[in-house]
Amino acid sequence: MDKPAGRRPTVKDVARLAGVSQGTVSNALSGARAVETETRQRINQAIAALGYVPNLAARRMRTGRTNTIAVMTSMPAAVSAGSSRLGFLMEIAASAAIHALDYNSALVLVPPVADPAVALRHVAMDGAIVIEPQQDDPFLSLLETRGIPVVVIGQPAGTGLPWVDMHYERTADLLLSHLLERGARRIALIIGASSRVSHAVTRECYDRRMSLAGIPPCVIPVPEQEGEDGAYRATRDLLQQVPGIDAIFAPVDAFATGAMRALRDAGRAVPGEVRVVTRYDGLRAREERPSLTAVDLHLEQVAGLATGLLMDLIAGKEIPARTEGPLPSLVIRGSSQG
Amino acid sequence: MDKPAGRRPTVKDVARLAGVSQGTVSNALSGARAVETETRQRINQAIAALGYVPNLAARRMRTGRTNTIAVMTSMPAAVSAGSSRLGFLMEIAASAAIHALDYNSALVLVPPVADPAVALRHVAMDGAIVIEPQQDDPFLSLLETRGIPVVVIGQPAGTGLPWVDMHYERTADLLLSHLLERGARRIALIIGASSRVSHAVTRECYDRRMSLAGIPPCVIPVPEQEGEDGAYRATRDLLQQVPGIDAIFAPVDAFATGAMRALRDAGRAVPGEVRVVTRYDGLRAREERPSLTAVDLHLEQVAGLATGLLMDLIAGKEIPARTEGPLPSLVIRGSSQG
Structure with missing residues (x-):
């Protein structure tokens, strides 16, 4: 090892060992300018060999960057x-x-x-x-x-x-096409009641697809902060008001699991009587029984x-x-x- | 609103609006000393009303803390x-x-x-x-x-x-007791081959419990970085060498899913022929089919x-x-x- 004895190693030591200029070491450390991969590796090896630790507070003051x-x-x-x-x-x-x-x-x-x-x-x-x-x-x-x-x-x-x-629109399109292909004819949309663009684009896509398929739209907005419970209540009411529902599209996964719970409580079989799809392929979608059709984003x-x-x-x-x-x-x- | 016009609000402005001293505001902001919840709330309200933004770089230089x-x-x-x-x-x-x-x-x-x-x-x-x-x-x-x-x-x-x-030991004990209660008589342990304390404690507990139950121990260490594939190969070999295995305890969840795959490929039914348990109740444990018995940590x-x-x-x-x-x-x- 090439450790300078008795003092903290500096950028100068790193530069010397890596055979590059101090400026190149600074660039590699700060990310301010691109440094070639091979050079960067050599610098990293020198840093490891010397046990160099950058003075982050000083760098912050100098560059104004926090990294x-x-x-x-x-x-x-x-x-x-x-x-x-x-x-x-x-x-x-x-x-x-x-x-x-x-x-x-x-x-x-x-x-x-x-x-x-x-x-x-x-x-x-x-x-x-x-x-x-x-x-x-x-x-x-x-x-x-x-x-x-x-x-x-x-x-x-x-x-x-x-x-x-x-690709919000393509995502909604994928899921709605899938439901239509499987023969769904009364598809409800359970959507977040906020101004998030994903909700607006999804709703537009839903309206267009339903209109093209000659299916009357059925949109149920649920406030985001009500989460799973809000979707549960909304689905419970939906099943009473529109008993013929044969599919639910709930892009928010917490809404989808809320809908699943309401379907179970109402004794509706999934997917036999009602098909359910969601957007985010996360823990909720995978853990649900049956697990939920979703989209890999x-x-x-x-x-x-x-x-x-x-x-x-x-x-x-x-x-x-x-x-x-x-x-x-x-x-x-x-x-x-x- | 009480915004000071034309200049950036300061700690002084916050203190005045909240009706506390500047020192109390500083304590609330830095976390250096405890501030009562009610006072903290009043300070937070004042901060919000004024749109106060602390100068983090200056605070860092002053306190030496990065928060x-x-x-x-x-x-x-x-x-x-x-x-x-x-x-x-x-x-x-x-x-x-x-x-x-x-x-x-x-x-x-x-x-x-x-x-x-x-x-x-x-x-x-x-x-x-x-x-x-x-x-x-x-x-x-x-x-x-x-x-x-x-x-x-x-x-x-x-x-x-x-x-x-x-509670490594209690965790191992819970899972091993469960397997023994369900009638397992040849329990294999698939454990990480590293010096992590969790592995060592789990192994000791396993050895003791097997000895008490009069069951010959069967420990298979797998290098951590080999992950699921390493446990797959280890289990495949295990099933050939010790065909009578009726339970696998794989504390690392990636090892447990590797073992499950090997069991499927070998045509062994889980839990019918071999029971499998793991420690961390995460995505892997919940997604596996059948899902894995685990521990809520x-x-x-x-x-x-x-x-x-x-x-x-x-x-x-x-x-x-x-x-x-x-x-x-x-x-x-x-x-x-x-």
């Missing part, structure tokens, strides 16, 4: 996380944390609490990934106030912010794209207003089979 | 996260992020990559929660080098670090305890060497029923 990005959503915990706290947000956060490392950054997890001011007060960050914002999203306005670069996952509501397209790829875009934005590069995300693919399960 | 804590594990991703990246680590991280807010801190997620130096290089933190470390854990030594306060979830290997007891409570202890430690308070975690409870599922 952290945050992931957050304004979706209430009843929807975004659920009882087991494993969901959409956490799946994206885990992938983003791994991708952030490639840019020498750490990921701060902003927990799904109602008040963005409380959630963000102590979080220093260079930029943020905001998941599926609503119209006038409180997190987005707070980030704007602070002048923090943002990339949206999903689709922003007329904000002009850069975003990764998760390829969240790992989505998180990788968003992280890369955000890093470019932080570095002052031009990024496209809209970036095409991976195409959703249908995952057919017991709740709609046969 | 972030990190959660990490040295367990390889093949075990700790798995293909869907939802697991033990993420469940604890999600809960810790929510609890950290109570202490005005944000949570940094350290992704499960092999090299702790790479994972931690850019993470500034006041303290860290380390999940189930191994002997000479590389993350623990790096944190020690940096002088960062640590609380361990699980049990540390002779480090003297404070820890939240997750009450990770949300565990994360809350660890976060509180870490905050006390950061604040310079005395904390106990060992803190009793919630007792595990058995969750009986299809894989061992009947």
